Amino acid sequence: xxxxxxxxxxxxxxxxxxxxxxxxxxxxxxxxxxxxxxxxxxxxxxxxxxxxxxxxxxxxxxxxxxxxxxxxxxxxxxxxxxxxxxxxxxxxxxxxxxxxxxxxxxxxxxxxxxxxxxxxxxxxxxxxxxxxxxxxxxxxxxxxxxxxxxxxxxxxxxxxxxxxxxxxxxxxx
Amino acid sequence: xxxxxxxxxxxxxxxxxxxxxxxxxxxxxxxxxxxxxxxxxxxxxxxxxxxxxxxxxxxxxxxxxxxxxxxxxxxxxxxxxxxxxxxxxxxxxxxxxxxxxxxxxxxxxxxxxxxxxxxxxxxxxxxxxxxxxxxxxxxxxxxxxxxxxxxxxxxxxxxxxxxxxxxxxxxxxxxxxxxxxxxxxxxxxxxxxxxxxxxxxxxxxxxxxxxxxxxxxxxxxxxxxxxxxxxxxxxxxxxxxxxxxxxxxxxxxxxxxxxxxxxxxxxxxxxxxxxxxxxxxxxxxxxxxxxxxxxxxxxxxxxxxxxxxxxxxxxxxxxxxxxxxxxxxxxxxxxxxxxxxxxxxxxxxxxxxxxxxxxxxxxxxxxxxxxxxxxxxxxxxxxxxxxxxxxxx
Numbered sequence: 001x002x003x004x005x006x007x008x009x010x011x012x013x014x015x016x017x018x019x020x021x022x023x024x025x026x027x028x029x030x031x032x033x034x035x036x037x038x039x040x041x042x043x044x045x046x047x048x049x050x051x052x053x054x055x056x057x058x059x060x061x062x063x064x065x066x067x068x069x070x071x072x073x074x075x076x077x078x079x080x081x082x083x084x085x086x087x088x089x090x091x092x093x094x095x096x097x098x099x100x101x102x103x104x105x106x107x108x109x110x111x112x113x114x115x116x117x118x119x120x121x122x123x124x125x126x127x128x129x130x131x132x133x134x135x136x137x138x139x140x141x142x143x144x145x146x147x148x149x150x151x152x153x154x155x156x157x158x159x160x161x162x163x164x165x166x167x168x169x170x171x172x173x
Numbered sequence: 174x175x176x177x178x179x180x181x182x183x184x185x186x187x188x189x190x191x192x193x194x195x196x197x198x199x200x201x202x203x204x205x206x207x208x209x210x211x212x213x214x215x216x217x218x219x220x221x222x223x224x225x226x227x228x229x230x231x232x233x234x235x236x237x238x239x240x241x242x243x244x245x246x247x248x249x250x251x252x253x254x255x256x257x258x259x260x261x262x263x264x265x266x267x268x269x270x271x272x273x274x275x276x277x278x279x280x281x282x283x284x285x286x287x288x289x290x291x292x293x294x295x296x297x298x299x300x301x302x303x304x305x306x307x308x309x310x311x312x313x314x315x316x317x318x319x320x321x322x323x324x325x326x327x328x329x330x331x332x333x334x335x336x337x338x339x340x341x342x343x344x345x346x347x348x349x350x351x352x353x354x355x356x357x358x359x360x361x362x363x364x365x366x367x368x369x370x371x372x373x374x375x376x377x378x379x380x381x382x383x384x385x386x387x388x389x390x391x392x393x394x395x396x397x398x399x400x401x402x403x404x405x406x407x408x409x410x411x412x413x414x415x416x417x418x419x420x421x422x423x424x425x426x427x428x429x430x431x432x433x434x435x436x437x438x439x440x441x442x443x444x445x446x447x448x449x450x451x452x453x454x455x456x457x458x459x460x461x462x463x464x465x466x467x468x469x470x471x472x473x474x475x476x477x478x479x480x481x482x483x484x485x486x487x488x489x490x491x492x493x494x495x496x497x498x499x500x501x502x503x504x505x506x507x508x509x510x511x512x513x514x515x516x517x518x519x520x521x522x523x524x525x526x527x528x529x530x531x532x533x534x535x536x537x538x539x540x541x542x543x544x545x546x547x548x549x550x551x552x553x554x555x556x557x558x559x560x561x562x563x564x565x566x
Contacts, residue, residue: 087565122505122521124530129233130430131437131509132527149229151437151509173508 073112241312
């Protein structure tokens with residue numbers, strides 16, 4: 001009997017995590033009938049809706065294969081944060097220097113938000129140590145989810161590991 | 174009468190200049206020390222850190238630890254045999270180049286920087302950095318053993334092939350010129366010395382200038398040269414060829430991204446004169462040298478691209494695209510040091526490379542599949558009252 005899947009850690013889930021679901025998607029298909037329906041619902045609630053499950057006849061991912069999740073950063077969470085009266089939802093407009101616009105509302109990082117709104121940002125590590133996504137911050141303020149390690153100037157931000165604290169005006173490299 | 178050579182710090186300096194000692198017995202304030210050319214390090218302690226970024230880099234690098242043997246290369250052997258000749262040339266030449274770069278990087282930071290480093294966390298970062306490069310070198314042997322029957326033929330050619338040796342010269346000349354002068358400085362100190370009838374002028378300013386230029390060339394090596402070779406490796410894997418190799422290169426790319434961050438920090442700390450004002454002056458003096466080093470490296474990489482594709486292109490990558498990528502990556506990297514772009518290229522001609530360079534979407538080993546930086550026991554369980562600071566009910 002395969003062990004039940006761990007619930008994803010909400011709030012810290014990141015882009016790269018999604019691959020876990022590819023490799024373990026098999027588990028729930030093997031669940032015995034009867035049990036399947038109740039735990040299915042439970043699992044569906046826990047799962048982010050954006051992930052494509054692998055069907056039984058599809059071959060397992062081979063070593064070295066790119067496991068790019070079909071990730072849509074701005075998809076609302078299945079279990080959203082409880083709303084409080086008088087507490088503003090963290091939804092902010094992002095204006096790019098070249099005129100393009102985006103809105104940050106559900107994504108886990110600014111980079112995910114921009115990508116899901118078809119704004120290409122150069123990236124590599126996606127966790128703040130390579131500095132590929134270095135972006136100039138013209139207006140606004142951001143909060144870092146983890147301390148960025150890459151060297152950035154005072155007026156620059158790393159979208160891969162921050163979220164906006166206010167409306168932003170940025171200039172991509 | 175027998176004289177003790179180290180009877181006190183003053184005598185030591187008087188007799189031996191700045192002679193290197195493996196355990197400095199002077200008492201000094203760590204926070205007053207610059208990164209280089211201050212007091213020699215003594216206690217390898219990390220409780221007090223002048224630049225805590227280096228400690229973060231060490232921890233990150235350690236969490237990245239991997240071994241080439243983890244990667245199965247059996248399908249690569251078959252892939253390699255099936256490659257057409259001109260693609261074999263691309264793969265092998267690219268492989269030789271990567272081997273050269275990591276051979277240099279596996280020893281040079283240690284040899285050049287450790288004798289003059291003055292901060293324990295930076296000293297350990299340099300050692301950790303070099304060590305991870307030796308893993309890269311070991312992984313090349315692992316790759317070559319798996320794809321050809323006689324690895325010696327490939328390795329031996331690295332010192333003979335004129336295209337490779339020409340590149341070796343440009344990669345090592347800044348290291349060698351710094352080490353040459355630094356050895357005299359360590360033994361004889363500043364001043365004009367006559368050694369074996371030759372006059373050697375040793376000035377700290379010139380030494381620091383050579384060090385700054387050397388760090389820039391290391392930055393170029395890690396930020397541009399490596400990435401050109403990564404692009405070739407990933408171009409094969411993009412066509413589902415040599416995927417085991419690409420997986421190893423992904424690990425190497427992840428390490429190199431971190432090393433790059435390390436050198437960028439060193440360069441920026443120098444350029445801002447944060448701990449040694451003389452370096453800020455030197456950084457100003459050397460602005461044109463920096464641009465020249467980047468431009469020269471980009472030109473050399475383009476020449477290399479022409480050599481790689483001399484017998485024909487491969488699907489997804491040719492000389493022109495690789496040259497555009499060189500220009501793009503050069504602009505990116507020189508921008509990170511606060512310079513204006515050199516070339517007109519603005520967009521990444523190889524957008525798929527981002528996905529390959531991102532190490533999080535590759536499986537390492539089944540038990541590590543969940544997260545690539547397999548940090549054991551690294552749980553951030555600290556909850557502070559400040560965490561609830563902006564929380565209202």
